[in-house]
Every structure is written in structure tokens, then in C-alpha cells.
Amino acid sequence: MAGTRAIHQAEKKPAGFFRRFVSVGELGLLVMLAVLFVIFSVASPYFFTVRNLSNILGQISMTLVAAVGLSMLLISGEVDISIGSLQALVALPLLVVMNATGSFWLGAIVALAAGAVVGVVNGLIVTRLKVNSLITTLGMYYLLRGFVYLVTGKVPISDQSGKDLFFLVGNGKLFGFLPYTAILMFAILLLFMWVLRSTTFGRRLYAVGGNPSVARAMGISPERMKLTAFILCSVLASVSALLLASRLGSAVHTAGIGFEFQVVAAVVLGGVSLAGGIGNLLGAFLGVLILGIIQNGLGMLEVNTMWQLVVTGSIIILAVFLDELKKRHG
């Protein structure tokens, strides 16, 4: 069956198709991006300014950091929709520890550890108990959120440590225009671009997502790879949670509601396939950037929320459709 798949691939697609496919893929998004840039710049004098552009970078950073993790998970052939609830969860240990010890770093470490634990749980349920990842994380989506409500009693934990560092992480800017969050975001993006392209782990992730049985025949354990992917996804979601907490200056029980859909939409928009094995972080980045710019631009144009919803929804459908079109006629 693995074979027949490979054969069909080979015979469906004429040579050179892949090149066109990739280029069309990213270039298509780049064109879309450029078009949006032009439209918004023409429509609003405030859009195309250093300040606003640096704002955009700051604003997309949370989505992107999480998107990097989710992309890798999707490439491995699984999905996680509990990251929104996770954002609310991991902010708790951060704030609690930070208020207790006065150390941001200590808090951050504990928070990331907490995130990793959730990743392990998700991963084990999917790989060991063989429960479909969408269902598993749907359960977690409820479970984590409820847990947060219970332990916080729906009272936010605000920052008593008065650490400037904590505020700066999410709100500070280098040279007054480059947000620290953006620097972190690009660092993480480039790091994992490298991981996916240049490390055994990265390539094997594609193998596992592309065809688990073949991977297994090559002595790769899909289970172990997917588990790792789940952990990475949760940890990166936790990093985004730290940035959010810093931007909010507190741990808020309602944080991250609907975040998971936002990230999934952006990543798929960027050409990462829900089927696994296909996609790359450059695409994911462009997907996030496009949605971020749409949101910011429509805000700049004072478009009301109703129209924002309608427009964003339509653009998502359009983008995914174009992607499909491209895949069909190479």
C-alpha cells in the first residue's frame, strides 16, 4: 500500500512539478502578502509606518511561536487543539512562582516544564492508548480550561513581583522599534527551520508524517517521533503563553480562548497539510503574517468586528482553495 501510494504519486505528477509546486506555494503567499500590504498602505496612512509594522511583528509573535510547534506536529501527522487552554494553564505557575520567588526566569522554567508535562500526556494518550489526536486534544481542551477555572476560582493572578523584565519580555522594543517578542519569534523560527531541514529528527518527522509504515520499516519509531512532536508543540505553545502573560501582565483564566483555531487556520493557510508530511515553516510564517496583517489592517481601517469575521473567514476559504487548485493542476 505504501508502494501503490508512491507509484500513484510518481505517475500522477509529471517531473519538475514539485519545484513549481513549492515555488508557487510560497510565492503565492508572498504575492498575497504584498497585495495586502499595498491595499492597506493605500487605504490607511497609519498602516505603513515603522511603529505599526513593529506592532504587527509584536502582535503575530505569539501566534507564530505556537504555529512553529503546531506545524511540526501536523508534519508528523497529528494535531493539537488544546494549545489555547494550555496558554491559560501555564501562565499560572509562571505568575505564582514569580510572585513567590521574584524570579522571572524561575517562573518561566516551571511554566515551560508544566507545558512539557501536558505535551507528554497528550503524546502518550495518542501514541500508547491509540486515541485519535483530535479527540484527545478536544478532551484536553475542555479539561485544561476547566482545571484553570477551578484552581484560580476565575480570579486572575496579577504580577506582584514588579519585575520590569516580565513587562519588557512582551512589551519592550529594541532600538524602540524591534519588539523583543519579534526577536524571540525569529530566533525560534530560524532554529526550527534549521531543525526541520538539517537534522535527522527534522527529516524523520517528515518521513513519519509522509508514510509511517515505511518509516517503521526503516527502523524509525513513529510513536517516539510523534511523542517528541507533541512535547515540542506544547512547550512552544507555553513559550507563546509566557509572551501573552507578559503582554497581559498577569495570568488570566480566559486567556487563549479560540487561540487554537487561529493557529490552525494560519498554519493550514501557510500550506502545512492536515494529512501530515507536507509543509514547511516558511509557509507557516507567511500564513501567520497574512492573518496578522489582515487583523491589524482591518483594525487600522476601523472595520467593525462583524465585517472582520466575515472577511477573515472568506480569505481563509479562498486561500485554502487556491492551495488545492495548485495541488491539482501542477
Next chain:
Amino acid sequence: MKRKLTVLAVVLLALLFTASVAFAGGGEEKAAAAGRIPKRVGWIGNYMMHEWYQNVQKGMKARAEELGIELVILDSNQDMARQVSLAEDLIAKNVDVIILTPAQQEGAVPIVKKAKAEGVPLVIEASAVEGMITMVAICDYDCGYKGGVETGKYVKASLGGKARVLAVDLPMLRPCILRVDGFMDGLKTIIPDAVLVHRIDGQGLKDQALQVATDALTADPNVNVIYGCNDDSALGALQAYRAAGLDEKKLVVCGTGGEGNAFIHAMQEGGPYKVEAAMFPEAVGYECINMAVKLHNGESVPEHYVTPTFALTTENWNKYYSLSGEVRTINWDAVNAIPREPQCGKY
């Protein structure tokens, strides 16, 4: 091939941004500091699609027009992360004053800091944020309290002096908790032995309130007072009560807010919906603009500017509102005449 593309893409993006830096001159120049009246005021609403904010907006727009202020209205749509971004957007748009309705109080602290840093005056609407200069808001506790007193009177007069209360709360928001507390305290001043038999979370949504109230009323069918921390909560619970086939003669409902026209219809139909702890959103919006002007001119302002609240009843509601078709208009004189508490009984 792929690597080439990556490079290409990064380069392209880099270009776009550097270009923008070069471009930057245009938007960067601050709007020339205005005279007495700010040129542009920006409002970050929290849930603009909700009727309450629609009416706050009415008041704001009315006042802004009177003073010839350009009003920029944005909506965080209950997304805290978005709210911070929008604050940045507004600062980028060089507004003279920002009015903020926090999607979440604690979550708004960084915005206060940002505004301070950028030297943009900030008016907070609705709920207090640590480190803020000033807030325009009702007193939630006192609003509920007034509702409680008025409800108590009705209970004493028509329901035999016993009050068993079902409160449909929204514990997610502190103001709602305050309202329920206030309501009970107010009620107890008239009916000392009033009991809060069940306090449920209706999420401020009518369908949710309906569902949880259905269950709660099964647990305590002998409830005779329903209090909702907003109108939808109260109306949802009332629907549940009706559906349960319980006797409407034995019930009084008190809603909070006067967000839209729903409570007026409810009162007009002559059912158990007797009391509305009104919060006059139009007035809130109106005062927000006034406060914005004050701040712009560096006048001294109170930390909390209290806007009026009043317990409306089936008899007197039309002194404050008139409804023609679906358009409700506020009677300013009556509303401004309402005595306002210097500061709230509880925060």
C-alpha cells in the same frame, strides 16, 4: 531549490520592512497638539457587538459630535491579546486620548503602562485597572444594591415577605460578582431573612442562562426571586421558570444593565419582570468623552467618576427611556437628575 526560495522570501520581506522604515516619515509626525478640544479620541471597546456597548457608543458619538471630536472606535471582541495590540494600533494612529474598556482588568495593566510611557492620556471605562489615572463607571455593587432594595419592596408588598433568590451570575467578571453581592445586601435591608438558595454561572448569555437555570429550578422549584447580573441572564432564567410551568404570580425578576430594549419589552408584557437595575450605557459613553477632554487639558480628575444607576420599575421606567419602534431614546434630564454616590460601597 527550497533553500533558494527561503532566501528569496526572507529577502523580499526584509525589503518590504526596510522600505517601510524609509517610508516612515509620513505617519510618524505627531498630530499638532490641539487646543481645548482633542482632535482625535480612540475607544477600544470590549464586546462591541453587545447591545450594552452599542448604547455606550451612542452616548459617546452624541457627545463627540457636539464637541466636533473625531472618534476612532476599535473592538477587542473579548480577546485580551487583541486588546493590547489595538492599544498599540491607536498609539500608532496618534490619537490624543484613549478610552479603554478592559476585556479583562488585570490584563489591561500593561496598556496603562504603555500609555503612560507614550504620554497618551487614558480613560478607563467600566472596571478599575491598577495604575490607571481615572475611570468612568457605574458602581456595580450599589447598582445591584438598589435593585435589591426595589425588589425587596415588591416582595414585601406582593409576595408575602419571603425571598428565596436564584442569582444568575457571571463569575468570570468581578463586576457581576459585586452586583449579586450588592443585590443580596440591598434585598436584606427590606427582607432580613432573604436567602440566596442558588448562585449559578449563566455566562451572561441567554441560552446558557436558560439551560443552567432549568437545572437550578429543578433543584429549587420554590424560588420566588430571580436576579440576573445582566438582562440576558435574568431573561434566560425567566424563560426557564416559565418552561418549568411554575406560577409566574409567585415570582419577581430583577435584571441588571438596561443594555438594550429587551428589559423594556419584558416589563411592558406585565410578567414577573418588575425591576431593572439600570446602568444607563448612554450616560457612560457621554461622560467618557467629557473625561477625555478633561484629561487632554490636564485638568485634575477623580480616580473614579461615577455614572448614574437607578432601579427602574414597571411604573417609572418610561420617565428615563422612551421607546418608539425599536429605537430607544434616553431622557437626559431625568438621568442627570439621579443622585450619584461619591464612591462605591464596594470595589
Next chain:
Amino acid sequence: MEATAKPKQSLFGRLILFNEIMLVGVLLIISVLISIGTPRFYSTTNILNILRDSSMAVIAGIGMTMLLITGEVDLSIGSLVAFVGVVTMDITNKTGSVLLGVLAGLGLGAATGLINGLVRTKLKVNSLIGTIAMMMILRGSVYLYKIEAVQNYHGLNAFFQIGNGYVGFMPIPLLIMIVLYVIFLFVINRSVLGRSLYATGGNYTAAKISGINVDGLKILTFVMNSILAAVAGVILVSRMNSGQPNAGQGFELSVIAGVILGGTSLGGGEGTLIGTLIGILILRVINNGIILLRWNQDLQIVISGIVIILAVYIDNRRKIARSKIITT
């Protein structure tokens, strides 16, 4: 081999039932536990309340089950419920005719389903993403249509009755649910259409080769799903006696959760209406019990989450066990 096969078969037969039996067991256990905690649970009023309240989720669940059987999903029904409610109420007010209002609501449902179906089959957009987008579009549109809640101005009693009335002791919504449930029980288990749903979800190409018009079938299923969701929307708006643009938030997930809990697989080709009914009731009973017991309401989502994962895990064990018995 015939000889060895025989015992397997009977065991196989029993195992087939296992999932539903297990679910019923879970439902009973939970009910008993709650009844111990509070006598009120086991009262006709409460049972009827639970059933009447679940009717909306069950009706929508029928459609969602069929959709999942064909291997698709629809996340836009929550927003649709709100939109249908507002339109139904508004048209009823404008025309003074409940019938027209309801028809308008169902029409809107059908149209939405058609669009979802076309987006899936013609534009080939994955239904998960496509309907997330539709969820946003509908939520935006309902507010654009009417920003404030629409009241039942003429206080039409007929309208109020749809969701709150009784026939004898039987709540009308429950009656509607039972009728629809029985009809679709037959459609899914006994009709060519039903069989085609399973075939399409189980093996797309095989279904195609067998002469089933798979894309047409999927579109039809999307439409049926949306119409059923619209029926739920009509019941909800009548129960609220006003069209609320903010209604139905999270409705889609709670329905899907119930359906999955009922043993319908996300992969397509598997699922039963019985399971869906029980699954949704389990979740509803949990919520009901937690309030009756005056526990912290936040436990509702925690417990639901745990139950979902557990149920699906057990169902998997069952499938694995079965395949072992058969294949070795």
C-alpha cells in the same frame, strides 16, 4: 476453519453491542450516583427537563453523526443556530406568521449546508478548515443582520409553544426529536442512502466504483446536517422567546463531543445513532447533576473532557480486542 469460526461469531456479535451497552452502563452509573446525592434528579420533571434540553443537541447530533460517517465535519452549526434563531424571530415578527418564520429559518439552514457542501466538494477545502471559516462568517453575518436581540413582539403563543409547550406530558421539542430520530434511524440503518453514507466514508473510491454519486451525497449530507441544526435553532429561539445573535457559542463542540462519545469515529465509515443519543445524554446528565448537587459548575467541562478521552480509549480497546479474536 468454519468450525473454528463459529464461536468467534457469537463473541463477535456480543462485542458489536459492547460499545452501546457500555455507554448505557456509564449513563446508568452516573444517574444512580447523582440520585444518591440528590433525590430531585430522579424526578419526572427533571428527566423531562433533561430530555427537552438535550433534544436540540440530539437533533443536531443526528446530522453530525451522518456527516462524520461520510468522513466530514461541520464546526459552523453553533453560529448557524444563532443566525437561524434571529432570522426566524425576525421574519415571524415581520409577517406575523410563525410558519413563514420557521420556514425562513430552515431555508437559511439549507442554504448554509449547500454552501458548506459545495466548498467541500467543489472547492475541495478540508471541511474542518472550511467550516471554521463558515463559523466566523455566520457569526459576523448574524450581527450584521441584527445587532440587537429580536424580541417576540407580538408575543405569539404558537411561537412560544414550539420550544416550551407539551402534548400531554410530552414536551413538544422532545416530540420533534423523537420523530426525527426515528425517521433517521430508519434512513441510516435501512435505506440505500444510509448504506451509501457508510460506504462513502468507509471507502471513497469503492463507493464511487459502485456507482454512488459520492460528491452529491456529501453535499446532501451537509444540507441535511445544517437543516437539522436549523431545527435545533428554531427550538432554541422559541425556548428563549427571542432571537439572540450571541446564542449557540460552543454548541458545535458539545454536539461533536457527544457524537464522538457515542462511538462515531472521526475517520468516517463508522457510527450509530443510538451511540449519539446516549453520548449526548451522558454529557447533559453530567452537567445537570453537577448543578443539582451544587458542585462547582466548572467541573462540568473537566469531567466532560475526561469522559470523552476515556470513552474513546475504551472503544479502541474494544475494536483491538475484536480484531485479535477474529484474526488469530
Next chain:
Amino acid sequence: MNETNGYILEVKKVSKEFPGVQALDAVDLSLRRGEVQALVGENGAGKSTLIKILAGVYRKDGGEVLFEGRPIELHSSSDSLHLGIKVVFQELALIPYMSVAENVFLESFPLKGNRTIDWKTMNGETGKILRSVGLDLNPSTPIHNLTVSQQQMVEIGRALSHEARVVIMDEPTSALTPNEIQSLFEAIRRLKAMGIGVLYVTHKLEEVFELCDRVTVFRDGKLISTREVAETNTDQVVTDMVGRSITTLFPRTHSGKGEAVLEVRKLSTEKKLREVSFEVCAGEVVGVFGLLGAGRTELAKAIFGLDPATGGEVSVRDQRLKLGSAVQSARSGVGLLTEDRKEEGLVLQMSVTQNITLPSLKEFATMGFIRRRDEQERSQEFVNRFSIKTPSLRHKVEYLSGGNQQKVLLARWLMKKLQVIILDEPTRGIDVGAKAEIHKLVDELAREGLAVLVMTSEMPELLGVSDRILVMSGGRITGEFDKDEATQEKVLAAAIVGGE
């Protein structure tokens, strides 16, 4: 390590059972260092099962495997890989969206430092390896851009790229052209020289005599013989393989042909077919032969309308079909038995009955509702008539043996009144017994006056079952023979013309 006997790999009394099939029945096999041993036998003889056991894909039920004299347990693929047992599977085991080099080195990438993948070395090495098997292409090309034969060579390359002690090849030449085959043989001889043991599974006897030192024959899961190639000949091997003469295997009773039923004119597809034209008459069985990737499956799918066609026309009894509309073809009496049963034929979650009646449901329906009893009775008929071995009608097809699954699919089409039936590799992966039964059924179909089109890559099946033979290569029809003028040589010659 044990040097006393020259055996690097020994299989002793190994058995494996699948539901309904005893795939391996206590077989022995021993492989010397530096030897090329042929393993031959018909489909279902157990060759592939043994290979999968040695590859760690299946677990053996009984017996033992010795590697260099030491007994070993192969729990997973990595076990065999670490021992240096490399397998080239018949169905390609490659990852379509990854590059050639990555697929070759998937097992362990060359690293720079100890983290980063060393693309330069990897591509370089891959280039060398590919050239060593006479393949010259850019290592960074993604797999799905290659022709099937190229993919096959890449797989072989992968087996050679690592520390191999034993190389097992499962019909590696089925898709290759003569030149490619020669370079493959050279590569294998190099392995031999390096003292590597090669187990070479094939059904092409000429290869056995050109390349191999010994030949082992399996039949119906049992070891029949192991002989020195030098001391045996084709006839002997064939008798071992078949155990009976070809004629009894394929009872072709009927060959009265009626008027043309299926007519294909200049049928072309974007990817493969080039103006294919032919016709099939009522009661006629036309066999279509071609190497892997010649376009057999594409032809079947294009005729049925499963794949879009770019040009040409297909008509059934002078009624022209809408190209690319499977629904219409199905409704106008065309049936398709796909090559890949599980992926494209059966609905695994459904019962035997439900699978059989799927295309003819309407016959059992009144007003769209199914008359369950009718359905049960009719399918029971067919289950008996085809002697489909199943515990019950409610039994899920998923759990039937390959042969019985195939019979279910045939029953499906016999139940429906058809004009034309297209059978794509109808006996792939089916044990010899069932195979014969299926050939009987094909004959039966023809006798009922259907036009039958059989796509096959099995020479004996082709020669046995068809009245007329079409040979395909590179998406074209490169030869047409009548039953009696057709010979293995002629057919193969035509199949290689213009092959990729």
C-alpha cells in the same frame, strides 16, 4: 562468529498463519556468504511472507532463524536492519515527498559534527550509489517525480548504501528495462564478490539461470526443493513451482465471441495514456499485459472514468460514456475490480453482505428502503456459489483472507447485471487454490456474455485466461496477439518496446 558452515542466514521450520491461510508451513532455507540464491514460486507461495519475517515486519509463529549460526529474534525492522539484513520490497517503500538522497539515507543520515545533516556528503554518496546501479539523476529530486523503474533502482540503491550482510530482493526487475536489469545484475555480482548473501525472489526463470547459484522453490507455503542451478533446468523448476500443468490451472472452456460491446477510441490521459484504441466483444476475455508502470491500471481507471481522460471516447454497446464519470459508467453496466482491494475495492468496516450488494442495492430497495431478507438471501446464494469462506454474512470483510475478499468483489459484480467488467490484477496476492477458482469465475463471466478485460502482469495467467492479448508499454498499446499465436517471448518483447 561461527565460520564452520558457510551459512550467513538459516531459516529452520518457520511457520506463519493468517486467518484462512497457512502462509508458511515449516519452511527451511539457508543462504551462504557470497551466494545469490533464487527463491521462486507463484503468488501466494509464501515468498513475500518469509521476506517480511526476515525484515522484522511479521513475527513468525514457529521455527527459528539463525544469523551467522546464532539464533535471532526479529521483533522489529530495526532489529534486522542492525544485523545488516536489507530488503528491497516489491511494493515500493519510499516517501514520495522526500528527496532521493533522503530516502536512500533515511535509515541513518550522514552527519556533520554530530548534529547537522551533511547534505553535501549525502547527495554525493547517493550520486555514487545511483551510478553504481546505472542510474544518473539529481539526488535532491523528490521521489514522486521519478518513474517507477527509477524508484525501484533507488530502493535497490538504499539496500546497498549501508552495512549490508544479507540483501533480499523481492521481484526487483518487474518494472525494469533490459539495460536497467543488466546494471542491476552487475551491482548484485559486486555484492556477491563482497561476500554478501543475496536472496533473489523472482518469477522470471531466465533470470534465475543467468544470475543465481542455487534456486529454492516454495509452493502453497511449503518448501518444495532447493537445487544447484548448474544441476537443474527450467522444466524441473516449473514443475516444482506449479505442481500441475498450466492447462488444468486455467480452465478456459468458452470462447464464442459475439458483437463488440466495449469500444475504446484514442483514449488519452494527461499523465500516461497515449491514444489507446481497442474493442472487446461479448463473451470475450481480453488480457492486457505490461510491466509495472506500463499504464495498465491507468487504462482501467480511465475507461471506467475514475481518472479524468484528456481525449478519446469510450462507448458501451454504441452508447457513448461521459469521460471521467464513474457514476455513469457504473450505471451503464461497467464494472471495475481494482488492483488494490483494500484501498479501492472493499469497504472494510462493512459486512460481507453489504459489500456484495453495494452496487446493486437498488434491486433490494422499495422506495429507497432496503428489504433486508431479500438482501440476505441473495448474498447467501452468492456466498455459497463462490464458496466464500466466512463465519457469517454479518462478518466484516476486513477479517477475510485475500482470496475470499477477492471473491466477494467478484460476487459484487456478478450480482449486478453488467455489460463489461474490467479486472485489474484479479489474482494478486492470492494463494494458488483460490487463484484457480477466480480464473474459473472469469471464465463464467465470459460465458454469461460479458465483455471481460483482464489487466495482469503474470505471464501464465495472461496466456491461460485470455482469448486475445493486448500488450502495453509507456501508455501505448505496443502489441496485439491472438490466444494461439501468443508466446511468452513475443509478449515480453512487445512489453519492453519503448519501455521507460
